[in-house]
Amino acid sequence: MKEAGDCKLEGASDGPINLFDLQVSADLLSACIHCGLCLPACPTYLATGQESQSPRGRIYAVMKSRDGNVKRALDHLSTCLGCLGCQTACPSGVQYESILEQVRPALAARRSWLARTAMRLFFRLLGNYGLLRLLFIPVRIVQRLALDRLPEALVRVAPFLKGTWLGRLASWRQFTPAVPVHKSLPPRLAGKAAMPGGEKSEQVQFFQGCVMDIFYNQVNHAAMKALAGAGLTCNLPRQTCCGALAYHAGDVDIARKLAKENMAHFENFGGEIVVASAGCGAMLKGYEHLFAEGEPERARAAQFSRRVKDFSQVMASHMPAAPKKSESRAGEAPRVAYHAACHLAHAQGVRAEPEAVLNRLAAEGCLKRVPLADAEHCCGSAGIYNLLNTELSLQVLEAKMDSLQASGAEVVVTANPGCLLQLEAGVRARGLNVKVKHLAELCQD
Ligand code: SF4
Ligand code: SF4
Secondary structure: OOOOOOOOOOOOOOOOOOOOOOOOOOOHHOOOOOOOOOHHHHHHHHHHHEHHHHHHHHHHHHHHHHHOOHHHHHHHHHOOOOOOOHHHOOOOOOOOHHHHHHHHHHHHOOOHHHHHHHHHHHHHHOOOOHHHHHHHHHHHHHOOOOOOHHHHHHHHHOOOHHHHHHHHHHHHHHHOOOOOOOOOOOOEEEOOHOOOOOOOOEEEEOOHHHHHHHHHHHHHHHHHHHHHOOOOOOEEOOOOOOOOHHHHHOOOOHHHHHHHHHHHHHHHOOOOOEEEEHHHHHHHHHHHEEEEEOOOHHHHHHHHHHHHEEHHHHHHHOEEEEEEEEOHHHHHOOEEEOOOOHHHHOOOOOOOOHHHHHHHHHHHOEEEEOOOOOOOOOOOOOOOOOOOHHHHHHHHHHHHHHHHHHHHEEEEOOOOOOHHHHHHHHHHHOOOOOEEEEHHHHHHH
């Protein structure tokens, strides 16, 4: 095992930083009995071999921060993916998510004024879907003209630029897929049973998400079609960004504002709120925690969150019964592996339903399932982690790509836009002949 605390942290300032006290409740920390059973579930520990990059090491660093070494604690926490693999593995019930929630504002505070301002502008922009779509038109043009390769070319010619913002920009291109032409989602898609002459079908409200709709607009179309195919009438109410990226970056006030807007929009429509983006789903299900006891929004948020369901949860209970397996169809079926998004498996505890949907498709002969080792280990995407901690994110991705290559899969399926972006980056880098798809795309095929 390497010596703790020597990892070079991208984005961590070496200059004086405003370190306010880490206000982490003592009972959250004292629940840790330092057994180390979480270590094999922690992707940053597995990638680095450093105790300081493990859940136990991070909890210990926070405890020791009381002796004054807050910077060290924040350094270790800043490289945490927030994947919650440790929370699932912990036999002592350590609420690691709550610990992270309490330190995020301190992590945000040590970013430079410029970085904080740029991030706040970006998070506010995510809340304006119309403007966001407009801004991605020039991005698409830049990509079509291959001008997005320019920073990489400059860094190749002048390697000293690698440590500058240009070098960072160059490294981000690998996580950016081609932005598709955006096709607006239908305001309403009638369920099969609601077609002329049929019975009235159950109504659901669809949540599209900002990152999903910009980069994977086709997934949202597929999800709405699959829901309608399962007999549900799928509506698209007015909505805004869920606030997850702002919240995880420590901008709680922006997240609260977006949550209030979404609650107001969806309160006008009944039925379940269906989300195909696991990150958004986890955030929408946790809105209650954005508001303190006694705030009027807290009860409203709890009510709102009870209506939120992941796409797989709804499909698992509405897909028609599988017909008898067709051997001839099964012969051509692609080998499909499932990567469990952290925000679905660890944050929402949704595991059985995506498996059930995939098993149903396998029973229909549409695919052959192949196991993926460590399917619940994070791929390294983690919101904007891959942009902030690119080097470590890629180390984490390597382990996922090793598992994927060993599985022999022709398709890898997941449930979150961040995972789609990251897995595509890994597949491209290794030159694998593997398609990366969302579960909804298989349900629609
Ligand atoms: S977080 Fe849980 S599993 Fe990890 S060392 Fe502490 S008690 Fe053990
Ligand atoms: S949240 Fe993920 S990266 Fe962070 S300590 Fe836990 S397992 Fe490790």
